Amino acid sequence: MIELQNDALVFRFPEVHEDAVLRIEFQRTLRIPDDDRDYPLPPGLGRFPLAHVDDFADRVPGRWREHGGVMLPMYQSEAMWLSFNSPDGYPFAVKVATGKVNAATGEPWATGLNRDPQDYLSIPRQPWLDGYCVERGIIRQFVAMPLGAGYTAEEQITGEAAHGGLQLAAYPAKAEVYERMKRRRAEIHRVVASPMVVFECAGSAASDMGLAPGGRMQQEIYEDPYKAADWELGATSRCFVHIANSLVWRQITGDNPPTVPPTAAEYQRAGLPWFRWYGEGETALPGGGRLKGLKSIFNLGKVKGDVPLPENTSVEPGHVVPLGNGVVREGSF
Amino acid sequence: MDSFGAFVRDRREALRQTDRRYSLRQVAERIGVEPSYLSKVERGEVAPPSEETIVRLARELDVLPDVLLALAGKVSSDLLDTIRKRPLLFGQLLRELRDLPDHAVLRLVREVRDGDW
Incomplete structure (x- = not known):
């Protein structure tokens, strides 16, 4: 079951284990420059508001009602990252797609879990996802673009603007796998005597947004440390997250969308931190596949003779904070 | 306390x-x-x-x-407001839920509806 709680999606599988709880948040962030340089992780600037599509059934496109799920507002060319948190460290396999194109492999949305190439993220090992895994250790940032303009990963890969939004599916590990892990953790706990660190629009097509590949960022998608048989494939929950243009969000919900986030240059001038995450001893997925052929928004704009990004000044991130041991990836502006 | x-x-x-x-x-x-x-x-x-x-x-x-x-023996003010709006209904509901196992209570939580996609 999936519940909407304080602007987060909370997946629970009480039939599998009482600790099988996964929280997914959609973080506002600044858009990194789309200039083919590799940037560190930008901050989280707070959560996007989420609403049940059903609560505004008379004001959203018919397709959204069919899909069900939730919706959130994004400005055109605004960026986002997803944070994953399993409070008790319960393992989950999470599939993320945009426009029904898998963000780890570029393959079309499919049920079940594929290990070669791995088409899911292994939680809690993977604390967040900022974009499409275009090569080993590099992602291209998720950036909102209007569906139909040709920039989204969906349109570049499938040639169609059929779905938009973001799709998620979570599979919990089998209860016995978790119990075994918990016992091992308790043993380690006793030896080191320190607590474990838990990573922690109304009606028209113009309102519908999809995600497109933006600038390059250093982020690894980790190989699944579990065996295929460790996942409880019989238990899964999935959710369609619709993206409404922020300007239409007010018409749909009556609420103001969040303010426009700062540009990377403004953030940098304010001397605020960027982040770097070191996964210890973890293997990163090679990425690429169909995602390798994606053109970034800026590069595709050049081909089209278009200027799709309002601001794209390169920056030199000076203050980069290494993450781990409870340091939170948040900024304030 | x-x-x-x-x-x-x-x-x-x-x-x-x-x-x-x-x-x-x-x-x-x-x-x-x-x-x-x-x-x-x-x-x-x-x-x-x-x-x-x-x-x-x-x-x-x-x-x-x-x-x-x-x-701390307190109830958040937003929950109190919710109960105050329909005291009889919520009083009855909470008493009925008191002894239910967690998974049964969770069934009452509003789920995000999954549709056809």
């Missing part, structure tokens, strides 16, 4: 093992109370603080405010 103070102390101390910002003094400063007061709260020598302070403390310690409020 010993359980409230003990819970707060245990949680804060656990966090302090990996992050020195969770010393009594620093946590007190961040939630806007005197360290000596927070120390008394942790030892159960004074009653738990106000709802606003408990919510700030919960955020600081990364626990759900409702959990900390319940340990």
Whole structure:
């Protein structure tokens, strides 16, 4: 079951284990420059508001009602990252797609879990996802673009603007796998005597947004440390997250969308931190596949003779904070 | 209210093992109370603080405010408002839910509807 709680999606599988709880948040962030340089992780600037599509059934496109799920507002060319948190460290396999194109492999949305190439993220090992895994250790940032303009990963890969939004599916590990892990953790706990660190629009097509590949960022998608048989494939929950243009969000919900986030240059001038995450001893997925052929928004704009990004000044991130041991990836502006 | 103070102390101390910002003094400063007061709260020598302070403390310690409020014998004002609007209905509902197992209670939570896609 999936519940909407304080602007987060909370997946629970009480039939599998009482600790099988996964929280997914959609973080506002600044858009990194789309200039083919590799940037560190930008901050989280707070959560996007989420609403049940059903609560505004008379004001959203018919397709959204069919899909069900939730919706959130994004400005055109605004960026986002997803944070994953399993409070008790319960393992989950999470599939993320945009426009029904898998963000780890570029393959079309499919049920079940594929290990070669791995088409899911292994939680809690993977604390967040900022974009499409275009090569080993590099992602291209998720950036909102209007569906139909040709920039989204969906349109570049499938040639169609059929779905938009973001799709998620979570599979919990089998209860016995978790119990075994918990016992091992308790043993380690006793030896080191320190607590474990838990990573922690109304009606028209113009309102519908999809995600497109933006600038390059250093982020690894980790190989699944579990065996295929460790996942409880019989238990899964999935959710369609619709993206409404922020300007239409007010018409749909009556609420103001969040303010426009700062540009990377403004953030940098304010001397605020960027982040770097070191996964210890973890293997990163090679990425690429169909995602390798994606053109970034800026590069595709050049081909089209278009200027799709309002601001794209390169920056030199000076203050980069290494993450781990409870340091939170948040900024304030 | 010993359980409230003990819970707060245990949680804060656990966090302090990996992050020195969770010393009594620093946590007190961040939630806007005197360290000596927070120390008394942790030892159960004074009653738990106000709802606003408990919510700030919960955020600081990364626990759900409702959990900390319940340990302090309080109910958050938004829940009270909800009950006040339909006291008979919610009174009856809560009594009926009292003995149900967690998974049965969770069935009452509003789920995000999955459609056809």
